[in-house]
Amino acid sequence: MNAAPATPSMLTRPTRIRRVGRESAETFTLELDVPDAPPFAPGQFNMLYVFGVGEVAISLSGDPARRGTYVHTTRAVGTVTRAMQRLRRGGAIGVRGPFGTGWPVVPARGGDVVLVAGGIGLAPLRPVLYAVAARRADFGKVVLLYGARTPDDVLYGRELERWRTRHDVQVEVTVDRGSRDWHGNVGVVTTLVPRASFDPACTTAMLCGPEIMMRFAAQELAVHGVPAERIHVSLERNMKCALGWCGHCQLGPEFVCKDGPVFPYPRVARALLTREL
């Protein structure tokens, strides 16, 4: 067996943490100072290494036009991300990347854009909003449908409000569990699809969240006439090398790290229903 050639992509780069933001009890944002950061496309991810603990794949969630900075929002759910949550401003973290495929922002030009996000899935879609806003005239209607578990779990709350006050972006937020204090929508994110204003035939849809949510959201969009090949999903698997060498993230014939994480839905729809994968 041939050894994989050593490339800079396997080398982690020590990076300074410029800012740590708390989004909710479990969710936080790291802003990394990377003066010579390679540009990234919305939808791509970095491998972040907490020294002495381990490495995980985290999507880029900042503005792709902002050079010298990588922004990552993630949830503390495992050993590495819990250790990451304890990092502070001025601390160091290793970065490899960016890796993977991006959202079809350029092909979406000329038509409507519908983003459907669930939970932490809003983070990988946020760069799309920045990219679309930067060339707003190139797109038709822009819709963000976002579902979270509770009002306390809503990501980027203030930023969502700012997007909502723009007259050229429709933002609809819903939570699974509401209360009297919450004056927004209650119900799953798929219930927002009929309330959104877009032309299905010329819509590009980008979905990110738990796979079950994406599956139902894709079905709902298809029912409303969005062509299947224009529905894209971002998948999450056990990414290790991020280069398609190790096979940990294999999903049928695809390596999620290299061929994804963003896929046209029809390309992975069957694999997502295969229980062993």
Added chain:
Amino acid sequence: METLERILADHPFFRALPPAHLGVVVGCAANRRFASGELVIRAGEEANEFFLLREGKVALEAAAPGRPPIVIQTLGAGEVLGWSWLVPPYHWKFDAIALAPVRAIALDGKCLRGKCEADPALGYELLKRFALVMEQRLQATRLQLLDVYGTPR
């Protein structure tokens, strides 16, 4: 002028309803408004009508002793509120409260039940439409129960 018949025909719930059926249904319809905070339906009371929401937002709630009401779902323009008028014993199972000023068309359930009994074709048409709403709400409830955004244990 915006007639009740036109409003009903434009509402997603009655879209493409045959004109003959629409003419029957409109006889059971009336315009209604609810102020923000006003109770639209109350659990346990007789369910004699249902509402086609045209504007505003309504929260479906379950009252629970010793804690604030639990909001199960919110409904907005273009959606339907209430199917208990269709199913014995014709009592509301949940409260519904207006979260914002609501404009709706109220349809008299007792009146409609009588017309559906007399005209099975109309009854079947209405049942098909409510079955779709029920299926969508059931799927949404199942997804809610899955708690897909929760931390995997």
